[in-house]
Amino acid sequence: xFRKQKQKQKGFTLVEMxxxxxxxxxxxxxxxxxxxxxxxxxRVYREKTATSALADYYLELARNLPYSQIGTVSGNPxxxxxxxxxxxxxxxxxxxxxxxxxxxxxxxxxDGTILAGTDPAPSDYxxxxxxxxxxxxxxxxxxxxxxAPQGLESLASxxxxxxxxxxxxxxPVSGASIHITNPSINPIIDVTRTSDTGGNWIEVGLPxxxxxxxxxxxxxxxxxxxxxxxxxxNPNPIKPDATISNGQVTQISFxxxxxSTLTFQTLNQTCxxxxxxxxxxxxxxxxxxxxxxxxxxxxxxxxxxxxxxxGNLEWDTYTPSLTAGTDMIYGSSPIQxxxxxxxxxxxxxxxxxPATANSLLVIVKDAATGTALxxxxxxxxxxxNSFDQTKTTxxxxxxxxxxxxxxxxxxxxxxxxxQADDGNIDVTAIPxxxxxxxxxxxxxxxxxxxxxxxxxxxxxxxxxxLTWQPTSQNPATSLKFQIATNxxxxxxxxxxxxxxxxxxxxxxxxxxxxxxxxxxxIRYKAFLASGDPAQTPVLSNIAINYISGCHTPGQAMFxxxxxGTDYALNVSLTSYITQNITAMxxxxxxxxxxxxxx
Numbered sequence: 001x002f003r004k005q006k007q008k009q010k011g012f013t014l015v016e017m018x019x020x021x022x023x024x025x026x027x028x029x030x031x032x033x034x035x036x037x038x039x040x041x042x043r044v045y046r047e048k049t050a051t052s053a054l055a056d057y058y059l060e061l062a063r064n065l066p067y068s069q070i071g072t073v074s075g076n077p078x079x080x081x082x083x084x085x086x087x088x089x090x091x092x093x094x095x096x097x098x099x100x101x102x103x104x105x106x107x108x109x110x111d112g113t114i115l116a117g118t119d120p121a122p123s124d125y126x127x128x129x130x131x132x133x134x135x136x137x138x139x140x141x142x143x144x145x146x147x148a149p150q151g152l153e154s155l156a157s158x159x160x161x162x163x164x165x166x167x168x169x170x171x172p173v174s175g176a177s178i179h180i181t182n183p184s185i186n187p188i189i190d191v192t193r194t195s196d197t198g199g200n201w202i203e204v205g206l207p208x209x210x211x212x213x214x215x216x217x218x219x220x221x222x223x224x225x226x227x228x229x230x231x232x233x234n235p236n237p238i239k240p241d242a243t244i245s246n247g248q249v250t251q252i253s254f255x256x257x258x259x260s261t262l263t264f265q266t267l268n269q270t271c272x273x274x275x276x277x278x279x280x281x282x283x284x285x286x287x288x289x290x291x292x293x294x295x296x297x298x299x300x301x302x303x304x305x306x307x308x309x310x311g312n313l314e315w316d317t318y319t320p321s322l323t324a325g326t327d328m329i330y331g332s333s334p335i336q337x338x339x340x341x342x343x344x345x346x347x348x349x350x351x352x353x354p355a356t357a358n359s360l361l362v363i364v365k366d367a368a369t370g371t372a373l374x375x376x377x378x379x380x381x382x383x384x385n386s387f388d389q390t391k392t393t394x395x396x397x398x399x400x401x402x403x404x405x406x407x408x409x410x411x412x413x414x415x416x417x418x419q420a421d422d423g424n425i426d427v428t429a430i431p432x433x434x435x436x437x438x439x440x441x442x443x444x445x446x447x448x449x450x451x452x453x454x455x456x457x458x459x460x461x462x463x464x465x466l467t468w469q470p471t472s473q474n475p476a477t478s479l480k481f482q483i484a485t486n487x488x489x490x491x492x493x494x495x496x497x498x499x500x501x502x503x504x505x506x507x508x509x510x511x512x513x514x515x516x517x518x519x520x521x522i523r524y525k526a527f528l529a530s531g532d533p534a535q536t537p538v539l540s541n542i543a544i545n546y547i548s549g550c551h552t553p554g555q556a557m558f559x560x561x562x563x564g565t566d567y568a569l570n571v572s573l574t575s576y577i578t579q580n581i582t583a584m585x586x587x588x589x590x591x592x593x594x595x596x597x598x
Contacts, residue, residue, distance in 0.1 A: 055143035074190035105205035123205040159244040172199025213242040217254040223314035225254040234288040258343035264308040271550040273306025278323035283316040327352040331552025367595035372554025376573040394551030399543040403427040412452040434539040442533035469541040476532035480504035485519030
């Protein structure tokens with residue numbers, strides 16, 4: 001019996017075995033993780049050791065060269081060191097690497113600078129950078145040193161190129177890639193630099209060359225800008241390739257900004273998509289004169305959904321026209337042109353109809369605000385052609401210029417009321433408008449007003465542009481807006497021009513973001529602010545252009561006309577001065593803009 005008890009003591013229960021295995025598993029996992037961490041740390045250490053050793057070796061090679069030979073194959077200064085297009089391939093610690101250099105002249109301010117006109121010899125010394133790139137991981141390490149000449153710098157050390165990069169509103173763009181090439185000199189120059197935090201780069205020590213330096217400025221997600229060579233296609237470029245002269249500074253500015261997306265939609269008058277329509281799209285920016293050369297001028301064909309999708313588009317004003325075919329433009333939304341802002345997504349509707357030999361498209365706008373006018377009566381007549389026809393401008397406009405009725409109105413039935421404000425708004429001052437409220441003679445710092453809900457009458461309504469008066473405010477104040485739309489008159493998400501709640505409409509005439517430019521109901525929210533207690537922003541009028549179905553805002557088309565020179569146009573609208581235009585000539589496709597004043 002003693003032996004049996006002893007045998008029982010030698011065994012393990014199932015629970016003990018499970019616990020033991022679990023402990024062993026934890027220990028094994030810990031050991032494996034520790035081994036992995038040690039292996040990773042060892043690899044990182046070996047990688048740093050290898051790159052440091054390579055950097056020391058190749059920087060020492062550069063230091064031991066004669067000063068006049070320290071440069072890259074196609075760089076400025078020129079020399080025999082490898083550059084990025086022609087790297088050195090080598091191996092270390094089982095890894096393959098590419099080695100290349102970048103060498104730049106440094107204009108040390110200690111003895112003046114060429115930019116200030118106080119240093120006729122700006123090539124004070126050279127900065128040498130060596131790049132060690134692991135070809136397996138594409139990781140690149142950079143090391144640099146400075147090499148100074150033994151004697152005095154040369155007085156004939158070339159000229160300088162001062163480059164400034166800014167965005168669409170004049171703010172500096174840092175981190176822009178500046179590519180400078182000149183294949184007309186020997187040796188050639190092909191270097192890439194990067195703009196600093198102020199959007200600047202100064203390249204000194206460049207050899208003389210007349211219109212020889214081509215410069216291209218780019219940045220990821222941004223548009224590009226460049227100089228242009230003198231050519232048969234562009235004999236007078238606005239920004240020609242740069243000229244460099246000894247001891248002189250050539251200053252050139254470049255403007256880039258975030259790109260946008262623009263969709264052209266080709267539709268018939270019942271809003272059905274029209275595919276395979278050829279459309280030429282021209283921007284307003286020019287790169288040359290005499291003759292005028294446009295920066296953007298391309299031709300496209302609409303897809304099966306009647307769309308032309310343009311991405312990575314530079315901010316500009318774009319004008320479409322049909323290239324050929326059986327259709328012509330009966331109207332558009334926005335009217336004729338669309339202003340594309342940086343970092344936006346916008347849509348342009350082209351309403352097409354059967355082409356006729358002679359036609360007249362009439363566009364009616366408010367003379368003060370430039371907004372399209374809905375419901376204007378447009379009469380076109382001709383005695384010689386026995387023609388007399390009256391049409392009403394399509395499209396619609398919701399406008400409000402009176403808020404004296406106060407708050408508390410959910411739906412827009414009384415044109416002098418609105419939904420709500422934050423208590424810092426004054427709508428009773430003369431002349432009529434919205435202002436910040438005053439306390440003890442000082443205006444409030446901020447104020448907010450939310451409009452009533454406007455019913456467009458259709459779930460297919462689309463809203464094109466937002467305009468307001470006055471178009472400019474006191475510099476110490478600001479006036480901005482957000483828009484909300486829906487089909488239930490309940491859900492109100494206020495958004496700005498980028499389709500989020502983080503931005504605001506700050507420029508009158510801006511296209512309403514695609515994120516909320518459709519829906520039966522619409523509201524606006526006005527944000528007023530002032531940095532000066534003696535000043536307030538003022539809103540006297542706000543207008544939102546919209547279309548239900550495929551009507552064109554402020555436009556009336558007369559198709560199938562006979563040619564003639566005795567056409568008369570009569571345009572009238574309640575509360576506006578009637579315009580009469582006589583002895584009009586109609587031949588081919590004609591467009592006329594009529595401005596009406598109150």
